[in-house]
Amino acid sequence: MPAASSSPDGILLVDKPQGITSHTAVSRARKALGTRKVGHAGTLDPMATGLLILGIGPSTRLLTHMVGLDKTYTATIALGAATTTDDAEGEETTAADASHLSGADLTAPIAALTGDIEQVPSAVSAIKVDGERAYNLVRAGEQVELKPRPVTVARFDVLAFRAGERAEVDVVIDCSSGTYIRALARDLGAALGVGGHLTALRRTRVGPFEVDGAPIADALPQEGAAELLLPPARAAARILPVAQLDDERTANLTHGRRTASLEGEEGIVAAIHGERLIGIARVSGNRLLPVTNFPTA
Known part of the structure; x- marks a missing residue:
């Protein structure tokens, strides 16, 4: 050791x-x-x-x-107003009475926002437009139009619905990386015709x-x-398949050399010797190729 x-x-x-x-x-x-x-x-x-x-x-x-x-979030969406930032920190741009809505009205629009969808990111996202962050352009008063991009919303479940002129919806969402929860709030409100924005967001899981x-x-x-x-080593083993190395393979990878692969699927693996992470490697054919080495103690 x-x-x-x-x-x-x-x-x-x-x-x-x-x-x-x-x-x-x-x-x-x-x-x-x-x-x-x-x-x-x-x-x-x-x-x-x-x-x-x-x-x-x-x-x-x-x-x-x-x-x-992928990630899991819990969130609260306010229905009855849209904002410049799609969340509570922005200025209201539209307002409408949402008191006619019930929980049942959410079923169809939420279903349309679930699965593999094309999502237009929030205008105040960190996406670059002509070399500038979108949120900087918005703050400078410029109009920003971002292109839709594919994301996956695996789960979009309602936990609670509170009716009122400004209705509130508590939700839990499982989604792919790059999904904007603010944009889901915006799009849900738009589909219901009353506007919507995010008032609370908590990330509970990453992978x-x-x-x-x-x-x-x-x-x-x-x-x-x-x-x-x-x-x-423990962290890497939770996100990647593990290749347990012997002394010879460890020495080869440590010095950046290709080495004979262990049996396993093709792709990226965590190369581990004992309880030490040697590096990240790629299994290709019968070879183990170094991708990222980690320093020895």
Whole structure:
């Protein structure tokens, strides 16, 4: 077993509270762990809460394989007004009385927003238009029209419906990476003819990782924070098939050499020796090809 490194290395799951940016959460992790090398696998808006996946030290190299994982959100949608940002932080652009709506009225439009759909992202998204972030263009007063893109909404279930002039709907959504929940709120309100926007959003899952039990991002302990890290090998094994290596294959991959493959499916695997992540590799034919190596202790 290699000697432990003094530098923190692993995946940190944190629960971002409302009102702070994801960048602030990263800064808190840097301070708690005493390292500048902290990255994330996808941000949350300041109004949103929930799971942030942070890569610490060499494990930032794992984040590339996490950003595309599917996600679960719980959200509250207000029906009866549309806003400039498709959420409660924007200015209202239209308003209508939604008191005639019942929970049954939601069934058809929600079904139309479920499955493989073409979604127009929110105008205040981070998508680049001619080299500029869309949200910067909107804030500068420019009109932004984004092209629809394919996303998958595997589940769009109503948890509660509260009738009224400004009706509220609590929902749970399973979706592919790149799905905008604000856009679902906007499109649901538009389909009902009253406008809609997001008033609350919480990310509860990213791939196999759950927010339950994750520490609050702005309350990380100044001592013992490293004990919260998920070791690289364990984290990689949760998102990729595992190739358990012997000493010879480990030496080859460590030095960037191709090596004979173990039996297994073609594709990307986590190459592990004992309890140590050697790297990310690709199984191609009967060869194991290095993709990303991890430093030895």
